[in-house]
Amino acid sequence: MIKFILRRLLLTIPTFIALMFVTFIAIRLVPGDPVEVRTGEHGISPERLAYFRHELGLDQPVWKQFLDYVWHLLHGDFGVSLSSNEKVLTEFLTLFPATLELSFAGILFAVILGIPAGVFAAVKRGSWFDHTLMGAAVAGFSMPIFWWGLLLIMLVSEGWGLTPVAGRIDMIKFYFEPTTGFMLIDSLLSDQKGAFLSTLHHLVLPMIVLGTVPLAVIARMTRSSMLEVLSEDYVRTARAKGLSEFRVISLHALRNALIPVVTVVGLQVGGLLAGAVLTETIFSWPGVGKWLIDSIGRRDYPALQGGILLISSLVIVINLLVDLLYGAINPRIRHG
Amino acid sequence: MADTNPTPTAQPAGPLSAFWNAFSQNRGAVGGLFILLTIIVLALFAEWIAPYSAIEQFRGMTKLPPAWAEGGDRHFWLGTDALGRDMLSRLIYGARISLFIGLSVMSVSVVIGITLGLVAAFMGGAVDSMLMRVMDLIMSIPSLVLAILVVSILGPSLTNTIVAVSVVYLPNYVRLVRGSALAEFGKDYIIAAKVAGVGPVRLMFVTVLPNCLAPLIVQAALGVSNAILEAAALGFLGLGAQPPTPEWGAMLADAREFIRSNPWIVTLPGLAILVSVVSINLFGDGLRDALDPKLRRS
Amino acid sequence: MALLNIKNLSVSFSTRNGQFKAVDGIDLAVERDDVLAIVGESGSGKSVAMLAVMGLLPWTATVTADRMEFDGLDLLTISDEQRRKIVRRDIAMIFQEPMTSLNPCFTVGFQIGETLKTHFGLDKMAQKKRSIELLEQVGITDPEKRLSAYPHQLSGGMSQRVMIAMALSSEPKLLIADEPTTALDVTIQAQILDLLLRLRNETGMGLVLITHDMGVVAETAERVVVQYAGQQVEMQNTRGLFRDPHHPYTAALLAALPERATGRVLPSIPGVVPGQFDRLKGCMFAPRCAFANERCHSEKPKRASNEEGRALCHTPLIEGRPYIWEGTR
Numbered sequence: 003m004i005k006f007i008l009r010r011l012l013l014t015i016p017t018f019i020a021l022m023f024v025t026f027i028a029i030r031l032v033p034g035d036p037v038e039v040r041t042g043e044h045g046i047s048p049e050r051l052a053y054f055r056h057e058l059g060l061d062q063p064v065w066k067q068f069l070d071y072v073w074h075l076l077h078g079d080f081g082v083s084l085s086s087n088e089k090v091l092t093e094f095l096t097l098f099p100a101t102l103e104l105s106f107a108g109i110l111f112a113v114i115l116g117i118p119a120g121v122f123a124a125v126k127r128g129s130w131f132d133h134t135l136m137g138a139a140v141a142g143f144s145m146p147i148f149w150w151g152l153l154l155i156m157l158v159s160e161g162w163g164l165t166p167v168a169g170r171i172d173m174i175k176f177y178f179e180p181t182t183g184f185m186l187i188d189s190l191l192s193d194q195k196g197a198f199l200s201t202l203h204h205l206v207l208p209m210i211v212l213g214t215v216p217l218a219v220i221a222r223m224t225r226s227s228m229l230e231v232l233s234e235d236y237v238r239t240a241r242a243k244g245l246s247e248f249r250v251i252s253l254h255a256l257r258n259a260l261i262p263v264v265t266v267v268g269l270q271v272g273g274l275l276a277g278a279v280l281t282e283t284i285f286s287w288p289g290v291g292k293w294l295i296d297s298i299g300r301r302d303y304p305a306l307q308g309g310i311l312l313i314s315s316l317v318i319v320i321n322l323l324v325d326l327l328y329g330a331i332n333p334r335i336r337h338g
Numbered sequence: 339m340a341d342t343n344p345t346p347t348a349q350p351a352g353p354l355s356a357f358w359n360a361f362s363q364n365r366g367a368v369g370g371l372f373i374l375l376t377i378i379v380l381a382l383f384a385e386w387i388a389p390y391s392a393i394e395q396f397r398g399m400t401k402l403p404p405a406w407a408e409g410g411d412r413h414f415w416l417g418t419d420a421l422g423r424d425m426l427s428r429l430i431y432g433a434r435i436s437l438f439i440g441l442s443v444m445s446v447s448v449v450i451g452i453t454l455g456l457v458a459a460f461m462g463g464a465v466d467s468m469l470m471r472v473m474d475l476i477m478s479i480p481s482l483v484l485a486i487l488v489v490s491i492l493g494p495s496l497t498n499t500i501v502a503v504s505v506v507y508l509p510n511y512v513r514l515v516r517g518s519a520l521a522e523f524g525k526d527y528i529i530a531a532k533v534a535g536v537g538p539v540r541l542m543f544v545t546v547l548p549n550c551l552a553p554l555i556v557q558a559a560l561g562v563s564n565a566i567l568e569a570a571a572l573g574f575l576g577l578g579a580q581p582p583t584p585e586w587g588a589m590l591a592d593a594r595e596f597i598r599s600n601p602w603i604v605t606l607p608g609l610a611i612l613v614s615v616v617s618i619n620l621f622g623d624g625l626r627d628a629l630d631p632k633l634r635r636s
Numbered sequence: 637m638a639l640l641n642i643k644n645l646s647v648s649f650s651t652r653n654g655q656f657k658a659v660d661g662i663d664l665a666v667e668r669d670d671v672l673a674i675v676g677e678s679g680s681g682k683s684v685a686m687l688a689v690m691g692l693l694p695w696t697a698t699v700t701a702d703r704m705e706f707d708g709l710d711l712l713t714i715s716d717e718q719r720r721k722i723v724r725r726d727i728a729m730i731f732q733e734p735m736t737s738l739n740p741c742f743t744v745g746f747q748i749g750e751t752l753k754t755h756f757g758l759d760k761m762a763q764k765k766r767s768i769e770l771l772e773q774v775g776i777t778d779p780e781k782r783l784s785a786y787p788h789q790l791s792g793g794m795s796q797r798v799m800i801a802m803a804l805s806s807e808p809k810l811l812i813a814d815e816p817t818t819a820l821d822v823t824i825q826a827q828i829l830d831l832l833l834r835l836r837n838e839t840g841m842g843l844v845l846i847t848h849d850m851g852v853v854a855e856t857a858e859r860v861v862v863q864y865a866g867q868q869v870e871m872q873n874t875r876g877l878f879r880d881p882h883h884p885y886t887a888a889l890l891a892a893l894p895e896r897a898t899g900r901v902l903p904s905i906p907g908v909v910p911g912q913f914d915r916l917k918g919c920m921f922a923p924r925c926a927f928a929n930e931r932c933h934s935e936k937p938k939r940a941s942n943e944e945g946r947a948l949c950h951t952p953l954i955e956g957r958p959y960i961w962e963g964t965r
Contacts, residue, residue: 020475031491137366140623144615146567148574149590149608156597156604235731236739238692239799243751244724244806247716257741276480280571294483295575298490310487314479321478363652 010325014318021314022075026068029307080311081304085297090308094290099183100170101289104281105274107209112216113267117260120224124232124259125251135221142218147277151211151284158207165207168286172200212281216270223266227259234258268324272317360628367624373617381434389415389424392431392584396422401600419603420592428584429610435585436566436614439500443565444558446504451511452554456542458512459519466516473509481506482571489577496579503568507561514557518550552629559622563615570611586611639810639842640666640689640727643703647681647688650696656912658684660866663946666810666842671833673845673857673874675889679909681866682846686812690729691719707809725755728803732815734795738787744771744798745783751805770801773838775831793824800831810842811835817852829856850893854878862886865910865920872945882945882952884925919950927951927958 074081080090123132159167166172170185176197181188186205189197231237232255240254241247279291286292290309297305362368380387400422403410410417416425458466476484488502519542522528531545572578573587581588589607596603647659659681666672674682688699689711704711706723714723731737739747748770749763758766764783771779774797787795796816803811813832817825833856836843845856853860853874860877862870862885870883881887888905890896897903907924910916919925922932929951937950944952944959951958 016471017474017478020471021478024475028487028491140366140616140619141612144563144567144612144619146570146574146587146590146608146611146615148571148587149604149611152590152594152597152604153608156601160598233694235733235736239731239737239802240739241692242690242724242729243802244720244754245750246720246754254739254742258739272478272480276482279480279482280574283575295486298486310479310483313483317478317480359652 007326010322014322017318018315021311021318022072023068025307025311025314026071029303030064075311080308083297083305084302085300085305090304091312093293093305094309094312096183097288097290097293100185100287101275101278101282101291103184103186104205104208104212104287104289105271105278107205108212108274108277109216109267109271111209111213112220112270116217116220117224117263120221120263121228121251121256121259123221123225124228127229132225136225139218139222142221143215145214147211147215148280148284150214151208151281154207154211155284166204170201170204170287171197172204176200208281208285208287211284212274212277215277216267216274219270220263220267224259224263227262228255231255231259264327265324268321268327271320271324275313275317357628361624364624364627366620367627370617370620370622370624373613374621377433377614377617378437380430381437384430384434388427388430389413390427392423392428393582394423396424398422401596401603403600404602407602416606417600417602419589420596423582423584425603425606428589429586429606432584432586432589432607432610433614435496435579435583436569436611439496439503439569440562440566440618442500443503443507443569444562446500447507447511447561448554448558450504451508452515452547454508455512455515456519456547459516459523459546460538460542469512470516473512476505477509481568485568485572486575486577489572494572494577494580496583496585499569499572499578502572503565506568507564510557510561511554514553515547515550518553519546522546522549553626555629556622556626559625560619563618563622566611566615566618638665639668639670639707640664640844641703641705642685642689643701645685645688645699645701645704647684647693647700648698650698651912653912657915658866659688662861662863662868663871664861664868666844668809668842669836669840671836671843671845671856671858672861673847673853673859674861674863675847675850675853676863677848677909679865679911680863682863683814684866685863686729686814686844686846689723690727690812691723692729721755725806726809727812728806728808728810729812729814730796730799730803730816733819734799734816735787735790735792735819737799738790738795740787743784743786744790748783748798748802748805751802755806766805767801770805771798773804773835774798774801775827776801792820793827796820796824796828797831800828800835804835804839807839808841810844812844812846814846815848816845818847818849825852832856850889851895862889867920867948868946869921869948870945877945880953880955882940882954883921883947883949884927884953884958885921886945886947887953887956888924888926919948927953 078091080094082088083090083093086093119135123135126132155167158164171189176189176192176194181191185201186198189201232251236258237250237255240250245254275291278289279295281287282289282292283295290313294306294309294313296302297309396418399411399414399418400420402414402418404417404425405412405415407417414424414426416429418424419428454469458469479487485499485502485506488505489498492498492501523546528541528545531541536545569578570585570587570590573585573589574591576588576591578587579585581592586607590604593600593603593607642662642664645659645662645664646657649656649658662681662685664672664685674685676682684693684697687693688697689704689706691711693699699712701712707726709718709722711719711723738744745764745767748767749758749760752758752763752766767783768779771782776782776794776797782790782794782798787798790798800816811832816832817828820828829852832843832845835841845852847853857874859873860871861868862877862883864885870877870881870886872882877886878890881890885905888903891903892905894902905924910920910923916922916933918931918933918935919928919937922928925932931950935950937948940947940949940952944954947953949958951960953959
């Protein structure tokens with residue numbers, strides 16, 4: 003087991019190195035001069051230009067810039083944002099909880115609804131529920147989520163007035179110092195009446211929008227996995243033993259059916275971050291996705307570079323954890 | 339003496355009709371195919387089918403609702419957008435763009451994916467390892483983020499959208515072909531071919547590849563739909579085909595401000611994307627169920 | 637009164653290409669303390685019939701019978717609850733592939749204990765004690781350690797013993813063993829068969845052994861039912877069957893046994909078992925039968941009397957020669 007973990011960890015190292023290299027090169031390739039962007043409005047003299055160039059380290063040869071970059075990274079220094087003048091890492095960490103909260107809510111939504119739906123569809127295979135669910139699932143992952151978000155805002159927020167349009171909480175009514183950055187926790191800690199509810203209120207729509215594609219994929223995957231498992235010999239044995247149908251399905255079948263589903267859920271997390279970018283943009287949710295998009299427009303290279311690096315590293319780590327979790331659930335891998 | 343062959347009372351179907359039998363069992367798939375064909379026809383014959391050009395602005399006729407709604411005009415069946423352009427025509431031309439993007443991305447990814455996948459499987463060792471690390475890398479950067487990165491480097495345009503989305507989805511194909519090829523390696527017919535003296539290139543493309551085709555075809559079909567969605571997302575962020583090209587995602591970006599006032603400007607382009615992608619996905623599902631019983635879902 | 641009483645059992649499956657009759661008119665009676673073997677090639681429907689008794693067939697199956705009773709209970713009309721509590725407790729079934737018949741996610745102890753809890757309501761301590769007893773009874777060494785083993789850690793023979801232990805745990809009156817040794821080594825085969833017979837002697841339960849191996853039949857069974865293409869073609873006691881088979885198919889099967897070979901060429905049965913698309917007007921075996929005549933190809937045979945092994949044949953064999961039976965049966 004330990005060997006398994008170590009081996010997987012070792013495999014990720016070259017990926018990290020390649021990642022650093024690629025982000026470094028890619029950002030350099032993006033047209034537009036960061037110095038000009040930063041100082042463009044002010045009509046700048048060549049000496050000042052050269053000074054800024056030097057400050058940003060842009061007058062060094064490229065390979066030296068890369069080494070400096072890696073050196074800084076290893077010390078946890080991801081650079082300084084050109085637009086906000088904050089350290090990139092700090093800015094990322096401030097905004098990341100918002101994205102995390104949203105992503106977590108989205109996945110929770112997808113799993114809590116998706117797995118039972120998939121199980122039910124498999125057990126009642128061929129019924130109207132099955133067909134409806136599978137039809138809805140296809141629609142779910144065929145949907146452009148930015149349109150889905152706009153549609154829901156149109157119907158639910160504007161049309162029925164049920165939910166707010168933007169932000170994480172009603173900023174006019176409530177304000178408190180962020181302690182954890184997780185609005186759900188902070189609002190509970192703040193003791194302000196209605197703050198928690200307002201947070202939930204703001205979370206609902208973005209959660210649904212972000213969680214729709216994972217929901218569809220998980221439901222379908224659970225269904226097909228369940229169908230396969232239900233035709234396995236050991237399910238027949240379980241029935242032959244006289245166990246209740248409920249136990250056969252929810253314990254014997256589901257345990258085995260969930261194994262591939264866990265992998266799928268893990269893979270969805272990577273896609274979630276892509277979805278977060280769009281969702282955050284639509285709902286003006288102040289997370290790293292929106293920050294990334296804004297950085298592109300602002301030609302904020304350090305932010306862009308650091309952001310991509312951090313997000314991608316996260317995905318690599320999550321994939322690693324999913325692999326390990328898979329090993330934990332599936333005894334065959336655990337015992338070799 | 340006894341007759342060893344019993345007289346048959348029913349004939350099992352031949353391969354092509356067996357495929358169609360299996361495929362047509364899935365009503366969703368047939369429906370998807372039908373809708374898809376309609377969209378393809380619209381895309382191909384846009385010039386003849388669309389009532390107006392996609393970029394012609396009709397001053398004074400801006401933001402009209404669809405013809406059946408209050409205030410609508412029967413000249414513009416689906417209404418007009420903020421600049422007075424006919425929605426129906428824009429959507430039809432948009433179909434051409436989206437399908438073009440989808441098919442281009444799919445073709446590029448499939449060709450490069452097959453080549454790289456087979457090379458990785460055949461050469462093994464360091465080459466394989468390196469290729470797989472690169473693929474892992476691509477897969478670890480969230481798809482949209484990577485696409486945005488590529489477009490940022492190359493500049494926003496239709497062609498660059500195709501390049502960006504191809505890069506993003508390439509690893510799927512490479513891994514698929516590599517996995518299939520590796521699975522085939524253990525089989526005896528490969529050894530037989532090698533013994534017969536088949537060279538590596540021929541072995542790759544003529545012997546092994548046809549047996550990996552079934553999952554690849556399915557992935558390609560679904561890849562078109564993914565490409566359309568991704569391209570629309572780029573269009574929505576303003577990073578795809580530039581105005582006045584009637585790309586569906588870009589149309590949605592323009593429509594954002596009209597959520598309250600003119601909802602159909604928001605609804606219709608998204609609906610077009612949804613219908614197209616659903617039809618392709620249903621078709622792809624049907625293809626998978628019919629082609630490879632092992633992958634059959636029900 | 638017979639423990640298991642089946643008359644004219646038929647099972648049809650609805651498939652993509654129409655209905656498929658997997659079992660066609662089986663009659664079976666199993667007494668307590670019986671050892672009955674059901675013999676046939678793959679596709680003869682032998683497993684399906686028993687699965688129908690247990691109620692383990694998929695939804696695509698339609699089960700019809702004149703009578704299907706177990707211990708006085710009408711299996712055709714019982715409720716799901718009764719089936720679960722009574723039928724699956726008093727009839728136990730073990731399957732061909734022991735490696736895949738155990739749930740890979742749970743330990744041996746858990747899976748056996750589960751049965752004990754369901755049928756007898758034992759608590760954890762009692763479950764453990766009884767499980768160890770059962771494992772000992774089936775000849776597993778070091779049973780306490782085995783309780784925490786996972787199925788993939790067991791060998792084929794061991795898995796099958798665990799399956800048998802699990803089957804015994806509900807104290808069944810009848811044990812159905814569906815090709816229990818086919819997937820195992822020859823040496824283990826003998827051990828498992830001995831075990832089954834020993835258990836039957838110890839507990840007095842009935843044993844139905846489904847197999848395609850005539851050797852196994854000869855060693856273990858007291859009565860034999862021969863199936864071909866879903867139909868029951870002969871039923872006799874074992875000695876009688878081997879000495880004087882009444883149906884041409886049985887005769888051909890026995891002739892094909894290597895142990896019985898006399899010449900240099902092993903006699904095999906020409907042709908293949910009729911598949912889904914090959915349902916015939918006359919006798920199902922006629923195309924491959926050495927004794928077939930006009931009538932065999934055009935008219936479905938009726939069942940002979942008990943003296944002729946209830947053979948499904950127009951001209952059942954008596955001492956190797958077809959006997960024309962006049963009159964009706």
